[in-house]
Amino acid sequence: MSFHIEAITVLLNGLQQGAIYILLAVGLSIILGTLKFVNFAHGALYLIGTYAGLLIALEVNLTSGQLQAWGFGQLGLGLGYIPALLIVPFVVFVVGLAMERWVVEPFKNRPDTDQILVTFGLAIIVQELFRAFFGSSSLPFSQPSWAQGPPQVPFLAAIPISSWRYYVIGITAVLVLIVYLLVEFTDFGLVVRAGTRDPEMVELLGIRLSRPYIVVFGIGAALAGVAGVVGGPLNPVNPTIGNEILVPAFLTVVIGGVGSIAGAVLGGVLFGVTQAVLVATYSAWAQVGLYAIAAIVLLVRPQGLLGEAEVAP
Amino acid sequence: MSDEPAAAADGETGSSFADTVGIWMPRGDELRVMTATAVVLAVFPFVFSRMPVVSDLLQGYQSLATLILIWGIFALGFDLLLGYTGLLSFGHAAFWGGAAYAAGVFSQHVSGSPILMVLAGTVFAVLLAWFLGFLSLRRGGIYFAILTLAFAQMMFYMSSSPLAFITGGENGFTGVETAELFGLFPLESELPLVLETLLGTWLYAFVAVIALLCVALGYRILHSPYGMVFRAIRENEQRAEFVGLNVWRYRLMSFIISGFFAGVAGSLFVIHGTYVPLSSLYWTTSGEVVIMTVLGGTGSLFGPVVGAGVYLYVENIVSGGHPFEFVAPFWHLILGLVFVVTIWVFPRGIWGFFRDVRDYVTGGED
């Protein structure tokens, strides 16, 4: 097959994989950048998004877990993918609000390490709760039938990539752009960025911060939820997916530069494409390459690709 | 400390003595701590796995007792970094697993002597810690956590595929060949006489002696200038730099020290299991040692060891059903809950909690 088809395949595969990282990384990054909160439970939000998406879109048979033991072996609303895509972000947004209120607030003034630890613990709890209720085994979350197979568009039809993956790329691009505009160009964004450094001073200026904060966290969470719905059908769905995606997502944030949305996008694309290229060339090194890239970037630019060097006090 | 002249006089006689006998002379409380540790180590396997009634309640077993000590050493070293220097590493699996592979490969190609294996594994871990520390200590906090995580994951994927010809990849390293201790005693054989009842196997005795040495070393480090400098750096890095301390090298040193402990533990792990699983390099292993340390209590010498015990107990006994049938499937969930509650309510962990209780009780009596 011709070289350019192969190159485009690799690039699209990379973009699609990167898109999931980006959705998670942007959320993580704005939460980290503005609330100064290190959320190791972000993967858990992804997990919630995936299961919620699955149960809204389809009906599934549980083969293990407490729900099945209690007689709820058959579960799910079966409403289809579009409703799932619309409902899940709200569900996870609400989860995010609750988390902001009950977890972020109490830990806002504790050291980074405590935040990492408590959210790491929460991530384990969420994962294990899902395991307890839904069982360990993977549930099938198939791609919608209307998005299976390559798109029936002249050129793209020759590329062995399912249509769903194009949707993933598109949805990600739109959402990330919206968030970017919101944070960089609105009063809301300004307040949130100011609150990053000195929340009390913001309040002394007559601005109530609790709501913008909650909203930021909610947006971050909702993005993770969307990632769960669009990413779910690309992977088997089981309780460990959240924590597995967390590591690359965090790496994306860090190599892109904490707090930088553009950085997260750049980082995600770099990761996705690197991985796809390595699989196509030296597949044994595909995973190693990912981390090597991260290491190199951070050694050369410790603040990340588009991160700002810490402002001197 | 409160009696100023006495302390100074003590210091002077001590230093002249140290010149002749060496710096290894126990000082201050060291002897007491070591003795207490030795006693606990000596009765632990008996109480845990053989003592009538108690061991039935605990449901312990010999090999778990050994494993607890091994992870205890790992956690103890980890706490020197987390609890004292304030650096949270999510990549200590690299040293644990790296040392295990190194010791395993060493036993296959050079010598199966347990002592030499521990040496080989530890040297490897220390060199690795030096190298990775050099790379990841450029920034603190979250960056450090993520960088260490990235490097450890890189090692994991290296040994899972490109280096699989050495490590066995996903199959794990199966070529471990442990020889007899001192060329005489097979490790899994039982000790003579009353020692058998107390300690059980040679393996346990071997691990316990090393654990004792590790405790002594840890205690000494904390009471050397290093301990103080580590805390100072955590407190106020900039100020430490501006009194003329090379913050970077001290941090590197504390990273290497904790790598050293992880290396000792990792080597013992391969001696104990005669097998190196690939997952020993996976980030969940790093996560486990983090949980153990925090659960037990950061910033204390024995807290992490207690944490290791509790964690492994839940992981191996509670998860195994009888007599915990009801909660067994949820062991991981339970650990997660306990972990979160600990951070939330008792940031100083189990050990810190008991110390607070003790202080409260004794304080009440005064």
Place this chain on the structure above:
Amino acid sequence: MSLLDVDAVDAYYGESHILRDLSLTVEEGEVCALLGRNGAGKTTTLRSISGAKPPEVRDGTVRFKGDDITGLPADDVAMQGISLVPEERRVFANLTVEENLRIAEVSRNTSNTWRRPRTATGQSMSTEQVYEDFPRLGERKTQKAGTLSGGEQQMLAIARALKQSTDLLLLDEPYEGLAPKIVEDVEAAIERISDQGVTILLVEQNAAAAIKIADRAYVVDQGAVVFDGSATELRDDDETRERYLGV
């Protein structure tokens, strides 16, 4: 009715009792100085008025324009028209000079007030006016505030407060770290603001500097008012100045 009426306030940091039965009033339009040595409780008084926490006000009332504002959240207090130039400057280090000024106006935008009552009547200073008064800031518009020099940050903090709609301006040691010449400029600016009808409560350690522009002065010591009178009275009261101000 006075504009600000602090009545027998007791304030605590945790268990330490800082303000003891402290009372003071500020009349509309005046420049009132609050003096005292280190740790006397001046900053604590300003924080108690502006609703910052800590301290915790356990007893007494703070009235502004006749309304009881004791214990209101800081943002609500600001909406009534009280703005603060805090002790440590506290500019938003990661925002540019321009953005630091812009954010001060956000609370005036009704969509950001969330139906909280807003009774401030003061005019906000225009951005042009700010740059005219502090040309140094004009030169540094797009620089991150965190990289400004100490004095530049102080100017920005003052300018930011003036960009709010202010009826009462609380200034906590505004001259700290300013070059003598800039001190003069700031003094001039304060006088001009005062002339425009903004009431000012000025905290200072340096009695001489404060007396220069103040109409009236309070001296606090250990959280209680020990002197209350006109600026001229204070200038002539050597004993008070020596005993409580160390000059």
Place this chain on the structure above:
Amino acid sequence: SGGGGGGGGESEYPELGNYPIEGDTATFGFNVPQSGPYASEGEDELRAYELAVDHLNNGGGWVDSQFDDLSGDGVLDYQIDSVSGDTATDADTARQSASRMIQRDEVIMVTGGSSSAVAIAVQELCQRENTPFMACLTHSNDTTGQNCVRYGFREMFNAYMTGQALAPVLTDEYGDDLQFYQLYADYSWGQTVQESMNQFLTEAGWEEVDSVATPLGTSDYSSYLSEAANSGADVLLLDHYGLDGATSVSQAVDAGLDEDMELVVPLYNRPMAEAAGAAIEGVFGTVAWDSQIDNTPSQEFLQAFQDEYDRIPSGPAQLAYGQTLQYAAAAERAGTFYPPEVIRQLEDYEYDNVGMGPETMRGCDHQAQRDVPVVRGLPESEQAEGQYFEIINVTGRDELGYACDAGPAGECELGEYGDE
């Protein structure tokens, strides 16, 4: 049938492993994955194990009909008890769990599987601890090849035999002189499947374009699949098992690969097929056992399992059930739980009672010599519970296998009985 021999037997032999048993119950250790990529298989195995224990103690199923050695009233006058552990499809966890079973619970036999890496790691431990290990689902050549041990036995066939059974069917179906491409799970099992498939397909005249390793537990195969699609090969072999297999075959179909190439999944099972759904249509592979196999033992097991759990058992379940009974029967024949004697009873034992035709548990490598069913996936419209593929052919054991000094067995050194 033991007739009190068990109690008396205790003095006959020296202490070894967990022999002699204290008290009057013998405990079996079931070490299965309850999480990780092979969790579905593990759950089904555990059901079968529990069923086996029930039948051993109370009669029923094959205990009554197929295994003459067994009484249905315990084994050797001991009641059978069991403990289970989660291997998490991870060798280290599995070994910790096995070691707890052996040391604390004093099990007399360990069984379990799903993942050859786990099986190999655990059987090595069992050899050291002198506790028999009845490997359940492990299909790597190495389990009874270079990593074989005296204390381990395998009823399941291996990758080598899969290659022998599948190659003729594939060449028959798709033609000669084709090019094939392999993606394989990067560990013992996948590596030997890749090796054996390559060997037998090449011998049959096909040519391997490339073979690429994928990490165990990969969740997104799209990049690998794109490479395969762009390679120009005619046939794609997905040497993935369990969840990985279900995922890779579904993703291959999602990306439209099946339009230009034929897909083959060398080792299949029911949970996989269920998870992959429509994607398995027309896909060839081999299975350990299937409920559609029409012989008495198979149908009896299906019945017993369905009665108990109201569901259709998978291949791994049949292995689990069968291996437990085989061990118990060997102990009865030996008249003792003393491991070396039980092992000797199992070695070179011939039987025809587990539904896979006449078999021999070969003494030289502890590999059962048995039939291998070849299947093809059904279209979704024809799928029903327990029916996901049609059985194309049950390749007889005479057409399969290798001599004791050939193939994987050539590399096997079993090690000691422990009573030498």
Place this chain on the structure above:
Amino acid sequence: MALLETENLVKEFGGLVATDEVNLSVEEGERVSIIGPNGAGKSTLVNLITRRLDPTSGDIRFKGESIVGHDPHEVVQMGVSKSFQTASIFSDLTVRENAEIAALASEHGSFGFKLLEHRDSLTGVHQVARDTLDAVGLLDQADRQASELPYGDKRRLEIGIALAAEPDLLLMDEPTAGMSPEETEATVDLVEEVKRELGLTFVLIEHDMEIVFRISDRIVVLNRGQVIAEGTPDEIKGDAAVQEAYLGGVEL
């Protein structure tokens, strides 16, 4: 030879020249004050000397040796100490340990392998720490946790830490900012006393002209990164350029 010399020192931030060809020299035992309007580049200059910032060009020499390219802690080891504006102490450690840390660094270098020595055996360190605490009047509080000290004592400890490092040159950036006149007085006295006893050289940055004129041997005036005047307090008082750029109409 001057103790500290800068030669054509330049520091640029983007387009802004914060330090512009500064040639400064401080003799041993001298007290030099640096004054200048806000944003003149005074703090930048101190940060260049302590190596918190890299110069764009030019050289800095201490005791004749170039320190550009050295790490901050190495510069401290050579004898340059800095007192911080806000009390920068180790608040979780005791007062004694605070001093010991600094003494340890000056006695045993920036890094050492003495990890197996018990702390009790480092008698030299204890001595220096005790002397320093005595000098700043905190010896009786040695066993208190530093965070419990009242603010004034924290400032004292802060200076104590700087002194325990046994510097040859002490840099102070607005040490009395936020202090009451009394406190200022006390601090100035402390500094003068220490200078007398230890023969310290120091460089002071201050906006409080009273202090500046009282304790400086020489004053350097910066404006927009450049030295615009230099001389004894009397010379500076009379300098028209300084009046214009810095002092305005302030009466002295």
